[in-house]
Amino acid sequence: MSRLLPLLAAALWVAGPARGAECTAADLLAGATPSFSYDAWDTVRITDGIAAIDGDAWMSDVAAPLSPVGAVVYRLDATSRIGAIAIQADGDDEYVVAGSLDGREWRTIWKVSPAGAPGMRFRYEQGLDAEVRYLRVRVAHGDAASSIGELAAYCRPPEPWPPAFPARRGIVRDAAWQQERDARIALAKLLLAAAGGAALFWLARSRERGTDPLRWASRGIPVAMIAVGAFAWTSFGTFHGSGAIHNPEMFHYVLGSKYFAELRYTELYRCTELAEQDSGRKPFVERRVIRDLATNRLEPASTVLADEAPCRTAFTPERWKEFQRDVEFQHRARLADLGSTRQRCIDRFGKAAARATHEEVRFAGESARGLFEFAERGGVHQVDRREQGHAETQCHQRHQRAQRLISQLRPHEHRPDAAH
Numbered sequence: 001m002s003r004l005l006p007l008l009a010a011a012l013w014v015a016g017p018a019r020g021a022e023c024t025a026a027d028l029l030a031g032a033t034p035s036f037s038y039d040a041w042d043t044v045r046i047t048d049g050i051a052a053i054d055g056d057a058w059m060s061d062v063a064a065p066l067s068p069v070g071a072v073v074y075r076l077d078a079t080s081r082i083g084a085i086a087i088q089a090d091g092d093d094e095y096v097v098a099g100s101l102d103g104r105e106w107r108t109i110w111k112v113s114p115a116g117a118p119g120m121r122f123r124y125e126q127g128l129d130a131e132v133r134y135l136r137v138r139v140a141h142g143d144a145a146s147s148i149g150e151l152a153a154y155c156r157p158p159e160p161w162p163p164a165f166p167a168r169r170g171i172v173r174d175a176a177w178q179q180e181r182d183a184r185i186a187l188a189k190l191l192l193a194a195a196g197g198a199a200l201f202w203l204a205r206s207r208e209r210g211t212d213p214l215r216w217a218s219r220g221i222p223v224a225m226i227a228v229g230a231f232a233w234t235s236f237g238t239f240h241g242s243g244a245i246h247n248p249e250m251f252h253y254v255l256g257s258k259y260f261a262e263l264r265y266t267e268l269y270r271c272t273e274l275a276e277q278d279s280g281r282k283p284f285v286e287r288r289v290i291r292d293l294a295t296n297r298l299e300p301a302s303t304v305l306a307d308e309a310p311c312r313t314a315f316t317p318e319r320w321k322e323f324q325r326d327v328e329f330q331h332r333a334r335l336a337d338l339g340s341t342r343q344r345c346i347d348r349f350g351k352a353a354a355r356a357t358h359e360e361v362r363f364a365g366e367s368a369r370g371l372f373e374f375a376e377r378g379g380v381h382q383v384d385r386r387e388q389g390h391a392e393t394q395c396h397q398r399h400q401r402a403q404r405l406i407s408q409l410r411p412h413e414h415r416p417d418a419a420h
Contacts (some may be wrong), residue, residue, distance in 0.1 A: 022155075027154060029152055031049070035074060043064050053167050066146045067146075087123055088120055089112065089120065126157045185238075266293040267310045275323055
């Protein structure tokens with residue numbers, strides 16, 4: 001009987017629930033939705049099964065952009081073995097794929113090295129062996145221009161290996177695309193204004209000559225001009241390019257007025273960042289630059305948040321929880337907007353200037369980090385024109401200095417390993 005016990009234990013281990021899902025060559029992430037993401041936009045593109053054309057631009061509508069601290073986490077349907085991974089990502093950046101059984105303790109499965117060529121590039125790895133319930137991919141090192149086009153994980157490698165993915169050429173909504181769009185909208189408004197002016201001139205001249213225009217024309221043309229003018233005012237339904245609601249304004253209007261009794265004017269930014277810190281984003285909050293509204297100076301977040309008393313004492317526990325919920329709503333609402341803001345920063349100064357965001361600086365205006373930090377500081381603030389202009393000037397003045405510091409500072413960068 002004692003000899004049968006090891007065999008019985010082995011049989012139970014093979015058949016039991018500890019082995020998780022059946023080991024197949026199916027993509028474990030196909031169509032999956034992230035259970036958590038930070039500083040990552042349009043994450044549905046990562047697992048939609050549609051890749052970018054090899055070498056295509058990193059910021060197209062086929063890829064999901066990530067900031068230098070961006071991370072995406074997936075919760076699998078069951079504990080599964082990971083034996084192979086395929087990823088398409090920006091070719092000159094390094095990524096890390098990690099696994100976890102509980103979503104807290106993470107173990108690196110694969111360090112995705114740069115592909116040695118720019119643009120979207122596939123990398124493949126098989127021979128892996130990791131039991132996971134959660135899978136996370138994050139940016140390890142890069143140039144602030146990172147994105148992922150496709151991520152697939154397999155228990156065993158499919159045949160043939162590497163797998164093939166349907167691909168399409170992406171649309172690049174960069175600064176040039178934005179300028180072209182704005183020019184088309186401006187031209188359309190100009191033509192409509194000219195047509196409306198000509199129609200009104202015709203109506204006026206007809207009355208002067210004693211020629212009574214058709215009733216539908218005398219009434220319909222002014223009504224049509226009002227309707228078309230209102231539609232043109234919304235940029236023909238595109239508004240700011242990201243939706244009808246301008247989230248940066250809503251942040252100040254809603255939170256600033258709803259919690260004015262606690263925040264007054266000077267504590268809006270401090271308490272917002274403190275609420276995000278309490279929500280589990282402390283490693284990211286610590287990297288930001290915040291305007292201290294009491295002094296109107298840009299300070300490292302750690303300096304501003306060192307004094308929590310103005311927020312802790314002003315709110316009741318129930319009111320603070322409500323404030324946290326509203327901040328979280330604003331944060332999520334601004335993620336899409338931040339993607340375009342970040343893109344404009346990188347497009348305006350170029351990839352090399354964006355690398356300067358790794359410089360350890362005191363204030364946002366001292367390098368390209370200034371504008372970048374405004375675009376990446378958590379999803380609830382926006383660069384205003386004066387701050388943007390100041391950051392542009394300082395970026396150009398400090399650009400050469402920043403480039404020299406990049407190689408020195410990069411080995412010492414603080415990159416939080418956890419995405420929770």
